[in-house]
Amino acid sequence: MQRLKIVFSGPMGAGKTQAIASLSDIPVVSTEVQNTDLDAHTKALTTVGMDYGELTLEGGTGIGLYGTPGQERFNFIWPILSQGALGVVILIDHSAADPVADLARYLETFDKMYNGRIIVGVSQIDKKPEREFAIYREWLDENNRNLPIFPVDMRKKEDVLLLVESIIASLEQE
Numbered sequence: 001m002q003r004l005k006i007v008f009s010g011p012m013g014a015g016k017t018q019a020i021a022s023l024s025d026i027p028v029v030s031t032e033v034q035n036t037d038l039d040a041h042t043k044a045l046t047t048v049g050m051d052y053g054e055l056t057l058e059g060g061t062g063i064g065l066y067g068t069p070g071q072e073r074f075n076f077i078w079p080i081l082s083q084g085a086l087g088v089v090i091l092i093d094h095s096a097a098d099p100v101a102d103l104a105r106y107l108e109t110f111d112k113m114y115n116g117r118i119i120v121g122v123s124q125i126d127k128k129p130e131r132e133f134a135i136y137r138e139w140l141d142e143n144n145r146n147l148p149i150f151p152v153d154m155r156k157k158e159d160v161l162l163l164v165e166s167i168i169a170s171l172e173q174e
Helices: 016-023 072-082 099-113 134-142 157-172
Strands: 003-009 029-034 045-056 062-067 087-093 117-123 149-151
Touching: 003 016, 003 072, 003 157, 016 045, 016 062, 016 087, 016 157, 072 099, 087 099, 087 157, 099 117, 099 134, 117 157, 134 149, 149 157
Parallel strands: 003 062, 003 087, 087 117, 117 149
Antiparallel strands: 029 045, 045 062
């Protein structure tokens, strides 16, 4: 059986833990603790190590789903989790103060440490409907980045599965 690895990264509150929980065939192994950085985000829990789940596709291919911690102070673990990954899904919280800056920062970070496929998912769109989704495509175009980008509800398995399938499809095109 083939085993693949996909990493989910992005700022705190973007939905990494929820994305993995939506897809995983097993109970998610999580390292969530009480959030003490309420200045960064008001959510109650935050990941400090990683989240881990597993997904089995039709045909028996197994995918390990790894979620990075969102807080910058835990960024030392990002390259460790990204080793050997088929792709990285960068999740961006549309309702954040400056989601385009978050996108730029995460792309720069992962470009430096990871040489592979990157897919972008934008969550929390319903919390800031007046903000245009086009701001992300415009920034990507201005910075000569041709990356797949999707609006996603992390609670919906089919939305998150689209991100995973996009990584797999890009592999098959090579």
